[in-house]
Amino acid sequence: MKAPTLFDYKEVVGPDIIEELTILASHLANRSIKMVNSTAVGGGVAEMLHCIVPLLNELGIQVTWDVIQGDQTFFDITKRFHNALQGQEDYFKEDVFNTYLAYNEKNNDEIDFGEDLIVIHDPQPLALINWNQRRKNKWVWRCHVDMSHPNPQVWRFLKPFVEKYDAAIFSSPLFSPELNIAQYRFYPAIDPLSDKNRDLDAVYIDRVLMQYGIPRDRPIVTQISRYDPWKDPVGVIQAFKMARKYVDCRLLLVGDKAADDPESEKILEKVRAEAGDDPDIHILLFSPSIATEINAFQRASDIVIQKSLREGFALTVSEALWKRRPLIGGAVGGIPAQIIHGHTGLLVHSVEGASLGIRWLINQPDFAKQLAENGHQRVKDEFLITKSLKRYLLLLLTLDKQKEQTIFLSY
Amino acid sequence: MADVFQFLSSASLEKLTGRKAETLDELLNLINTCPDSSIFYHTFSAYMKMREIRLPYNNDFSYWISNGLNEKALAEKIMATDLSEYNTLRSLRLRLIDIIEDYRNQKSEAFQKRADDPFHLFDIIRVVYLTDKFAYDLKSFREAISTISIYSIYFHFIECQLEKDLQTNDFSTWIESSLNLPDLAQMIKRIDLNAYTLEGLRTRILQLIDGYLEEISKGLTSAGLDY
Numbered sequence: 322m323k324a325p326t327l328f329d330y331k332e333v334v335g336p337d338i339i340e341e342l343t344i345l346a347s348h349l350a351n352r353s354i355k356m357v358n359s360t361a362v363g364g365g366v367a368e369m370l371h372c373i374v375p376l377l378n379e380l381g382i383q384v385t386w387d388v389i390q391g392d393q394t395f396f397d398i399t400k401r402f403h404n405a406l407q408g409q410e411d412y413f414k415e416d417v418f419n420t421y422l423a424y425n426e427k428n429n430d431e432i433d434f435g436e437d438l439i440v441i442h443d444p445q446p447l448a449l450i451n452w453n454q455r456r457k458n459k460w461v462w463r464c465h466v467d468m469s470h471p472n473p474q475v476w477r478f479l480k481p482f483v484e485k486y487d488a489a490i491f492s493s494p495l496f497s498p499e500l501n502i503a504q505y506r507f508y509p510a511i512d513p514l515s516d517k518n519r520d521l522d523a524v525y526i527d528r529v530l531m532q533y534g535i536p537r538d539r540p541i542v543t544q545i546s547r548y549d550p551w552k553d554p555v556g557v558i559q560a561f562k563m564a565r566k567y568v569d570c571r572l573l574l575v576g577d578k579a580a581d582d583p584e585s586e587k588i589l590e591k592v593r594a595e596a597g598d599d600p601d602i603h604i605l606l607f608s609p610s611i612a613t614e615i616n617a618f619q620r621a622s623d624i625v626i627q628k629s630l631r632e633g634f635a636l637t638v639s640e641a642l643w644k645r646r647p648l649i650g651g652a653v654g655g656i657p658a659q660i661i662h663g664h665t666g667l668l669v670h671s672v673e674g675a676s677l678g679i680r681w682l683i684n685q686p687d688f689a690k691q692l693a694e695n696g697h698q699r700v701k702d703e704f705l706i707t708k709s710l711k712r713y714l715l716l717l718l719t720l721d722k723q724k725e726q727t728i729f730l731s732y
Numbered sequence: 733m734a735d736v737f738q739f740l741s742s743a744s745l746e747k748l749t750g751r752k753a754e755t756l757d758e759l760l761n762l763i764n765t766c767p768d769s770s771i772f773y774h775t776f777s778a779y780m781k782m783r784e785i786r787l788p789y790n791n792d793f794s795y796w797i798s799n800g801l802n803e804k805a806l807a808e809k810i811m812a813t814d815l816s817e818y819n820t821l822r823s824l825r826l827r828l829i830d831i832i833e834d835y836r837n838q839k840s841e842a843f844q845k846r847a848d849d850p851f852h853l854f855d856i857i858r859v860v861y862l863t864d865k866f867a868y869d870l871k872s873f874r875e876a877i878s879t880i881s882i883y884s885i886y887f888h889f890i891e892c893q894l895e896k897d898l899q900t901n902d903f904s905t906w907i908e909s910s911l912n913l914p915d916l917a918q919m920i921k922r923i924d925l926n927a928y929t930l931e932g933l934r935t936r937i938l939q940l941i942d943g944y945l946e947e948i949s950k951g952l953t954s955a956g957l958d959y
Binding site for chain 1: 745746852863864879880881882884
């Protein structure tokens with residue numbers, strides 16, 4: 322499929338939004354950005370860069386994207402760093418840190434950093450700054466990780482590198498640590514024209530549901546999430562069972578297994594045990610998932626649930642809200658930024674709360690519809706890729722003037 | 733010939749400060765010591781956030797006081813602060829402090845409460861820029877209002893009050909001074925910001941212009957120059 326252009330987004334967000342992007346970009350003629358991350362495919366960051374890089378180029382900004390290279394040794398270390406920054410207990414020997422630095426230094430030798438703005442995504446290439454301290458351009462670290470409870474040892478090691486940057490970007494104030502550099506909030510965003518989010522033909526949706534044996538005879542309650550204890554799939558089944566004493570519905574759990582997570586097989590066993598042989602509970606396992614099918618499951622759902630116990634940002638919430646689905650979400654991580662309780666969905670704190678939410682939304686379809694409509698509008702205002710484009714343009718416009726409160730652009 | 737009105741717009745980047753409050757005393761401390769741009773972000777900018785989902789909300793401080801501390805009366809008092817009356821950041825900051833300090837006399841126990849979810853202080857960098865939309869008379873003004881972005885409406889109707897310490901908005905000022913239509917200017921000035929989303933504000937301005945033109949066509953209102 323041909324990649325969407327800015328013109329295609331006009332239909333979705335309105336011509337005025339695209340016009341303002343072009344005005345901001347007109348003040349940035351010939352400026353350049355380099356994005357650096359650790360993978361070209363898979364994961365939310367790569368997905369976002371695939372979308373945002375061509376659109377920024379279309380706006381006249383010279384944007385390039387480099388992927389750092391490494392072998393299994395390096396990526397095992399960075400995976401451990403990632404988990405540790407998200408709070409997992411771990412202990413790192415000194416040679417682990419040295420190996421991480423050696424790979425970053427090797428990558429630094431192979432990448433040219435001549436652009437006006439260098440955006441380094443996540444911890445894997447974070448230390449590249451170490452060999453670029455005498456620079457004329459600006460460097461920003463974009464952290465996509467939930468840093469609310471970082472492992473102290475790994476944070477002690479990484480923090481001095483972060484503070485060598487000109488600024489850092491986090492998705493939420495909950496994730497932002499104390500730093501001596503400027504910090505910005507950039508919400509993550511979804512692409513409304515991607516396979517995961519674009520409009521689908523009703524016939525296709527019916528066919529997907531039929532293919533996976535999901536009857537559409539009753540309201541469908543769906544959670545789409547990795548089988549991971551923090552997503553609480555067992556709690557979702559318990560909430561469903563409690564709700565079904567009062568309302569007739571089906572439960573659909575759709576998820577993939579994290580290949581690098583030995584715990585995921587155990588949690589899947591627990592999920593299956595909790596579901597028992599209940600014919601109204603459908604457990605689907607993908608590896609990997611197909612974007613249009615996930616889209617179809619969301620669109621076929623009467624209620625979408627994201628009952629996480631700990632969460633990064635959970636863009637699955639924005640995906641479902643964009644499709645005008647009534648949402649029930651755990652009040653953790655980035656979910657409260659997307660779900661304003663009672664206005665764009667229901668925030669819950671327990672299995673019982675989730676169960677009440679299911680009952681309430683099935684019995685109050687008008688209320689559910691209003692929540693879904695509000696949720697769609699909130700995503701349109703804050704969590705679409707066009708808003709990310711605007712933030713990057715503003716970052717480029719303001720980085721030289723961080724001390725100023727207001728910048729007037731004139732021709 | 734009326735002066736040309738060139739529409740401006742604004743955008744902003746949100747800065748995390750790392751500062752937060754869990755009690756009313758801590759919030760007071762933040763309000764007392766934060767930069768003007770933080771006061772702006774949590775009050776004026778709040779008109780941009782969540783307005784389009786029709787949440788009765790115009791102020792981050794009141795939203796947190798209501799939801800985080802469950803002090804509804806104090807939240808309402810703060811929410812009712814009229815930005816056109818306290819249209820400098822200095823006066824707005826002092827007004828917020830006065831309201832919270834007064835509440836201490838009414839309900840001192842509220843100051844003992846600690847919220848589970850803290851109030852996070854933000855700062856902001858604003859970027860103001862020219863658009864390619866112009867108005868020369870009431871007709872072209874009406875056309876422009878229907879096509880400019882909500883950010884431009886926000887800038888001229890809300891943010892400009894801060895820029896110019898005016899107790900009115902840019903649209904009313906131009907309509908009165910350049911088009912010589914004081915009645916229409918007054919009607920637009922009286923629009924209650926708290927009752928509309930930004931899209932609703934656009935619709936309301938268009939309704940007022942259309943109504944005014946209709947009255948003129950019926951000879952009910954004295955016509956101004958060059959409309």
